[in-house]
Amino acid sequence: MLPLIGLILGIILGLILNIPVPINWSKYLGIAVLAALDSAIGGLRASLEMKFNEKLFFTGIFSNTLMAAFIVYMGDKLGVDLYLAAVVAFGVRLFQNLALVRRHYFQKRHWE
Amino acid sequence: MKRNWHLSITLVCIVLGILLATSFNTQQRNREALNTLRKQDLIKTVRELEKSKAKLEIEIKDQRAQIARYEELAAKNQGILSTYTKELDKVKMAAGLVQEKGPGIIVTLADNPQYPKDDPNPNNYIIHDYDIRIVVNSLWGGGAKAISVNDQRLISTSAIRCAGTFILINSTRLSSPYTIKAIGDPEKLENALNEDINSRRFMNEIANFYGLKKSVTRSPSLVIKGYNGGLLVDKAKVVEGGD
Numbered sequence: 001m002l003p004l005i006g007l008i009l010g011i012i013l014g015l016i017l018n019i020p021v022p023i024n025w026s027k028y029l030g031i032a033v034l035a036a037l038d039s040a041i042g043g044l045r046a047s048l049e050m051k052f053n054e055k056l057f058f059t060g061i062f063s064n065t066l067m068a069a070f071i072v073y074m075g076d077k078l079g080v081d082l083y084l085a086a087v088v089a090f091g092v093r094l095f096q097n098l099a100l101v102r103r104h105y106f107q108k109r110h111w112e
Numbered sequence: 113m114k115r116n117w118h119l120s121i122t123l124v125c126i127v128l129g130i131l132l133a134t135s136f137n138t139q140q141r142n143r144e145a146l147n148t149l150r151k152q153d154l155i156k157t158v159r160e161l162e163k164s165k166a167k168l169e170i171e172i173k174d175q176r177a178q179i180a181r182y183e184e185l186a187a188k189n190q191g192i193l194s195t196y197t198k199e200l201d202k203v204k205m206a207a208g209l210v211q212e213k214g215p216g217i218i219v220t221l222a223d224n225p226q227y228p229k230d231d232p233n234p235n236n237y238i239i240h241d242y243d244i245r246i247v248v249n250s251l252w253g254g255g256a257k258a259i260s261v262n263d264q265r266l267i268s269t270s271a272i273r274c275a276g277t278f279i280l281i282n283s284t285r286l287s288s289p290y291t292i293k294a295i296g297d298p299e300k301l302e303n304a305l306n307e308d309i310n311s312r313r314f315m316n317e318i319a320n321f322y323g324l325k326k327s328v329t330r331s332p333s334l335v336i337k338g339y340n341g342g343l344l345v346d347k348a349k350v351v352e353g354g355d
Contacts, residue, residue: 012133052116
């Protein structure tokens with residue numbers, strides 16, 4: 001519940017702030033969105049599996065985002081759409097984690 | 113522990129929300145930006161061309177002044193040339209290349225500043241190129257010696273036409289309000305505006321109905337500057353047998 005409120009709060013904040021982002025940065029923004037989404041779902045999954053570790057969580061976010069940004073940057077410089085790699089990686093992970101979270105909830109219901 | 117992960121994920125969710133909203137806004141802006149890029153290019157081109165046009169006009173003015181000086185010198189030197197020079201001055205006056213002074217009238221036309229929002233056609237509430245054409249034609253009919261619209265001297269090759277939100281006269285962009293100066297007999301000019309059916313309808317019925325601003329004032333002494341643009345016509349040709 002709390003994360004959902006946080007998400008809505010964030011969206012409202014973003015719309016109010018309306019931070020101007022240059023056009024060439026929009027790719028990075030997309031990747032950042034994916035990374036954040038992946039981290040949120042990943043964290044949820046870890047917490048459901050009782051494996052949540054704060055340090056791991058935050059370092060994961062940073063390293064993932066930075067790596068993704070680096071890949072996008074390299075792609076820009078080399079003229080190859082490398083950012084697709086980041087998109088695919090995050091996407092796959094996202095769906096995997098989502099599936100696990102779903103399974104977890106159903107199993108819980110099942111056991112109780 | 114439990115609170116911990118809740119807080120962490122909430123934090124990430126706030127960031128995610130901000131990113132999402134920013135991304136959304138950026139996308140919206142990009143869509144506009146793509147359209148405005150082309151527009152900005154065109155605007156820049158127009159601005160540059162207008163600048164160079166202004167420069168060229170100044171150059172033309174200088175050159176003509178130079179020519180006039182030479183003509184004066186020549187007229188002083190030779191009797192036969194002075195006749196030609198007088199002739200030339202007359203022709204220049206008729207062509208609208210020299211400044212005109214004298215009594216006349218000033219007709220001011222302006223868009224209606226607030227047109228009703230429920231009217232689907234805002235075009236009714238602004239001054240169009242044809243409105244100005246109607247008024248100018250009536251003034252010529254009233255024996256005007258010289259006419260200018262917003263200080264653009266009308267000559268034989270002047271066109272009054274519509275270009276988007278502007279009216280182009282001598283390829284110069286003009287916008288409301290429009291000040292039309294005409295030199296001639298003020299009474300005749302004013303009568304001409306009333307006698308011509310088109311200008312009468314426009315000045316009295318249409319302007320009042322749509323709340324267009326208009327005023328006609330007589331002036332004992334008007335000054336209308338000469339035309340400074342180019343006179344070259346490269347597309348139009350004289351018709352054989354026409355006069």
